[in-house]
Amino acid sequence: MVSNPFDKVREAGAERLAGRITPSEIPHVQVGTNIAAGIEHEQAQALNQALRAAGMEDKTLHHDQQARQRLLLGVADAISNQNFRGWWFEEVAPRWFDNAEQAEQLVGLDGEEWRERIRAWHAEAHGRGLVETPLSDAGPADLAETAANVAENRFGVPLSVLVSRVINWDQGAETRRLLAGNIDHHNRLIRQLAEHIKRLQERIEQQNERIQELENQA
Known part of the structure; x- marks a missing residue:
């Protein structure tokens, strides 16, 4: 054709x-x-x-x-x-993270790259006197502590958040969070409100039962 x-x-x-x-x-x-x-x-x-x-x-x-x-x-x-990713790290990420521009550099790191980044952080921390153990002697616990400290002190979030929201950054998930996040939050509050009202009703029923018992004893 x-x-x-x-x-x-x-x-x-x-x-x-x-x-x-x-x-x-x-x-x-x-x-x-x-x-x-x-x-x-x-x-x-x-x-x-x-x-x-x-x-x-x-x-x-x-x-x-x-x-x-x-x-x-x-x-x-x-x-x-x-340009959703660039826009997200410029406009949205600063609401949740410190140094969002640096954080973007971590997006998509695979397992080996992530381990090397943590090792580099540990070497840097040791060079600045922030940790005692040199990289050559650092074990998994030392490196995990370093990663957690960098997440908290450099990016202002727990390590789990840094991993889930930055390293494993996903456009679909972040788009949904932006579009439906408010409704999701409202739904969670509605469920919490329902549980709160249920507990209040249970206490009222218990009080009424107690009052009835006292009246029967009178």
């Missing part, structure tokens, strides 16, 4: 057009993200009322609808520009 030369022209034009499209500038996208952020805001307000009524004020939520919409638009632009 002879290919149509105009097909390639159209494909090239479509690719160039896609590269110029910025989702955050499209009215329908702006409206959609505003609606989504508004729904989350209303849900948070309703949940806050329920939490206060149940005496769980410490669990109440702060929801900035405009900031939420800006974040959703940022996600759309980053995905469209095929």
Whole structure:
């Protein structure tokens, strides 16, 4: 089958057009993200009322609808520009990690590369007098302690978080966390609220039973 030369022209034009499209500038996208952020805001307000009524004020939520919409638009632009990882480490990671730019260098390290990085950290720490054991004598426990210290002191997170959120960084997981994270958090609070109410009901029933026993004894 002879290919149509105009097909390639159209494909090239479509690719160039896609590269110029910025989702955050499209009215329908702006409206959609505003609606989504508004729904989350209303849900948070309703949940806050329920939490206060149940005496769980410490669990109440702060929801900035405009900031939420800006974040959703940022996600759309980053995905469209095929720069989600760079955007994530620039805009999102600093909320959770210190030295996010350094943290990005750890993404995707395989097992051997990760072990070598920890060994380099240990050698550095020993050179600065932060650990007594030289690298040549360092055992697994020494290296694990060094990795934990670097995670806490350099990146501001536990080692488990550094491994799961940075070394094993996954665009799909982080995209879902950004898009559905608020709803997931609301659902967890609803379950906690239900458990709290259940415990209150059980205590009330126990008190009523005790009152009934006292009345029967009178």
